[in-house]
Amino acid sequence: MVSNTEMIKGFDNPEYASQQVFRQVMNAMARPGTVVDLPDVDTVGSLHTASMALCLSFFDYETTVWLSDGLKKNELFNQTLQFHCGCSITENPSTAGFALIGDLMDLPSLSVFSPGNEEYPDRSTSVVIQVDYLSHMGGVRLQGPGVKGDVRLDAPVFTIDFLQQWNENHQIFPLGVDVYLACGRQVAVLPRTVMLGDVRCM
Amino acid sequence: MYVAVKGGEEAIENSQRLLEQKRRGDTAVDELSIEQIKEQMSLAVDRVMTEGSLYNRDLAALAIKQAQGDLVEAIFLLRAYRTTLPRLGVSEPINTNSMCIQRRISSTFKDIPGGQVLGATYDYTHRLLDFSLMAEGDEPVSTDELKQMESAADTPRMPRVVDLLNAEGLIETESDGAGTGNIPDLTREPLTLPADRQLRLQALARADEGFLLALGYSTQRGYGNNHPFAGEIRHGTLNIEITPPELGFPIVIGEIEITECEMINQFTGSKKKPPQFTRGYGIAFGHSERKAMSMALIDRALRCAEFGETVVSPAQDQEFVLSHTDNVEASGFVQHLKLPHYVDFQSELELVRRLRKERGDNKQSGIDEKCA
Amino acid sequence: MNSAEQMKTMDIERRRRWIGLLAKATLQELEQGWSQIESKPEYTFIRVPETGQIMIRARTGGVGPQFNLGEMTMSRCAVRLANGYIGFGYTAKHQKRHAELAAVFDAMMQDPVYRSMIETTVIEPVADREQHKRSVSATKIASTNVDFFTLVRGDD
Known part of the structure; x- marks a missing residue:
């Protein structure tokens, strides 16, 4: 009920x-x-503008969303999601169509999310992770379909542990999760097809 | 298989302009309005809404106008339009007991609480063409002309006959045992077989009336173990309620007309079930009695596995029935034969020529054989 | 149920009623009501008017497990009045303006300043028309009530 x-x-x-x-x-x-830059939109609490734009565009009545701890506790954000998107919130990350990670501290292992199945690899979880910075200067080197030349991406999410998990995620192609990194109004995407490596200046 | 072809743009554009002209017909004759279709062709509107699977009288009337009265084409238009509408929620399950009755009859129980209410029906008309309708400016029947007028404050609400008169327990009872659980939805997941009754009813509700009518008729003629009675047929209006999460309580968003049919079928019993009357259920938007009755017959026929009956007839075969009920699919597949199949046919032609050659036939001998 | 809860239930019932009547009103009735308001409140959209569809659920045999019967159009809207009241509007019509006005009237009905005026100019006229429609229909239907006589068969 919306009373707020x-x-x-x-x-x-x-x-x-x-x-x-x-x-x-x-x-x-x-x-x-x-x-890329996403359109400007009102947002609540610690939610980045880009994350809100993703929610409003991608979530609807039939979407199942998993929220990280911090976001789950944000009452206004939950009401906003329910009101504007009508999506259902799940406690089980392996059944979620989307996952929203408010803070890197709350990021679970990627393997808890759904990698899809052989018949429907598209039914995997799309994981939106909020980061404090996002830059194509320095950082990890990307390789794979759609990547031409020396493409790099830098964000606080690229720890040794995450890169290990990503490698495992990449190995199970055509299954696997896709990751959206959101920062301010900006978004970068790591589809499951991309390989991450060759960390420079970390 | 068809192939892509190029060209013909101008001819296609002209064809569409010509179609617009054809649709409009003689411009000396007044153009039909959506309101006229809604008011004076309401049963066509009902059918388009039912099989188009979208309740909206204005849109269905528009589809009928646009399709020049071709109802299957209109159904296609409505189906195509509904795919552009986002799903905003689901309604509270409708309670047909609370229907404001406009017609309610039972052919199994003569004396029913609330009585038999004929409403407006073609049943007792003589099916003679009424030439007075050809003359324009005919005075409509005024309400005062309805004889035996009783003044009533509100449309009657009548409980369902079958449940009411099942004191002896000889009629199968239904209950919401399964709760809400997972309700299958054809519009979200492709049909998988075997389909449970909930999924079958969804498919039948949007199914082609003609197809269901013919199949229903076949069960009466012995193709399927079925001896039906019309337990109750009712038509009336109902409120549709939703519970928006932002409010947390149910609210009415509008009213729909609906037709419901409950068939009762004799069943001699099986190892597991005693002899009893079993049920078939039919429901359709608007006033669509033929559709609801046919649907109820097919619903019962498709329940054969439940009652341990052997599948011997088309109407009992769910793969046959459910795969061919949808007139948008059926019409699309039949009509796709109009698309260019040149290459396909060319290869078939080659094949037949080769086979002929291998048999040592030639053109001449083929003709000779026929003449012989 | 304590009295506070009773009050709340009563409030919900009243709001349910007016939201339902606003949904069933004609657009003309709503526009007319709106034009009669001299000092129109300012409002902003929380959710811009949109049209979509809802799935209507029925029950097998009328009483059994639920199944999906078919869809129905629905338009909806949410507004906030300048004084803070939030209103929601819904209608089964394919009509965004209807949803917008219904939302504004829902918000105004919660505001004691406007309530009685909206009640008399919008809500009650719709209620009266609906009631009249039902009673006319009921009278016509009642005239077709039939009592069939079963004839005794010759061999009995």
């Missing part, structure tokens, strides 16, 4: 804005390592 008068508005023009988000994310997905 702080309730924020959604997109002013949902059709147009969500198409824009979709287009930008598609580009970022097709060219891993590309950092």
Whole structure:
């Protein structure tokens, strides 16, 4: 029930804005390592603008979402999700269509999420991780389909442990999760097809 | 298999312009309005909503107008449109007991609480063409002309006959044993067989009326172990309620017309079940009695596995029935034969020529054989 | 149930009623009501008016397990009045403006300043029309009530 008068508005023009988000994310997905800007939108608490834009564009009545601890406790954010997206929140990450990680500290192992199945690899979890910075200068080297030349991406998520998990995720192709890194209004995507390695200046 | 072809743009554009002209017909005749279709062709609107699987009278009327009255084409238009609408939720399950009755009859129980209410029906008409309808400006029947007027404050709400008169327990009872659980949805997951009854009913509700009618008729003629009675047929209006998460309580968003049919079928019993009457259920948007009755017959026929009956007839074979009920699919597949199959046919032609050659036939001998 | 809960239930029942009537109103009735308001409140959208569909659930045999019967259009909207009241509007019509006005009236009905005025200009006229429609229909239907006589067969 919405009683909270702080309730924020959604997109002013949902059709147009969500198409824009979709287009930008598609580009970022097709060219891993590309950092794209998403349209501006009101947000709540610690949620980055880009994360909110992703929620408003991708989540609907039929989406199942898993939230990291910090986000789960944010009452206003939960109300906002329920009101604007109508999605259901699940406690079980392996059944989630999307996962939203508010803080890197709360990031579980990627293996807890659904990698999809042989018949429907597309039913894997899309994991949105909020990061404090995102840069294509330095960081890990990306290789794979859609990556031309020396493409790099730097974000605080790339720890040795994460790279190990990513490697395992990449190995099980065509299964595996896709990761969206959100920072401010920006997003970069790591599709399961991409290989991460050759860490420079870490 | 068909192949891609190029060209013909101009001809196609012209064909569509011509279609628009055809649709409009003679411009000396007034154009049909959506309101006229809604009011005066309401049963066509009902069918398009039922099989288009979207309740909206305006959109269904528009589809009928756009399709020049071709109802299967109109159903296709409505189905195509509904795919552009985001799913915003599900309704509270409708309670047909609370229906405001416009018609309610039972052919199994004569004296039913609330009585038999004929409502508006073609049943007792003589099916003679009424030439007075050809003359324009005919005065409509006024409400005062309805004889034996009783003034009523509200449309009657009548409990369902079959449950009410099942004191002896000779009719199979239904209960919501399974709870809400996982409710299969054809519009989200492709049909998988065997389909349970919930999924079958969803498929039958949007199924082609003609197909169901013919199959239902076949069960009456002995193709399927079925001896049906119309336990109850009712038509009326119902409120649709949803519970928006932002409110947390159910609210009415509108009213729909609905037709419901409960068939009762004799069943001689099996090892597991005693002799009793079993049920078939039919339901459709608007006033669609033929559809609801046919659906109820097929629902019962498809329950054969439940009652240990052997599948001997088409109407009992769920793969046969469920794979061919949808007129959008069926019409698409039949009509795709109009697409260019040139290459396909060319290769078949080659094959037949080769086979002929291998048999040592030639063109001439083929003709000779026929003449012989 | 304590009295506070009773009050709350009563409030919910009243709001249920007016939201339902706003949904069933015609767009013309809503526009007319809106045009009669001299000092129209300012409002902003929390959720811009949108049209989608809902799945109607029925029950096997009318009483058994639920199944998906078919869809129905629905338009909805959420607004916030300048004074903070939040209103939600819903209708089965394919009509965004209807949802918008219904949301504004829902918010105004929660505001004691506007309530009685909206009640008399919008809510009650719709309720009266709905009631009249039902009673006319009921009268016509009642005239078709039939009592069939079963004839005794010759050999009995």
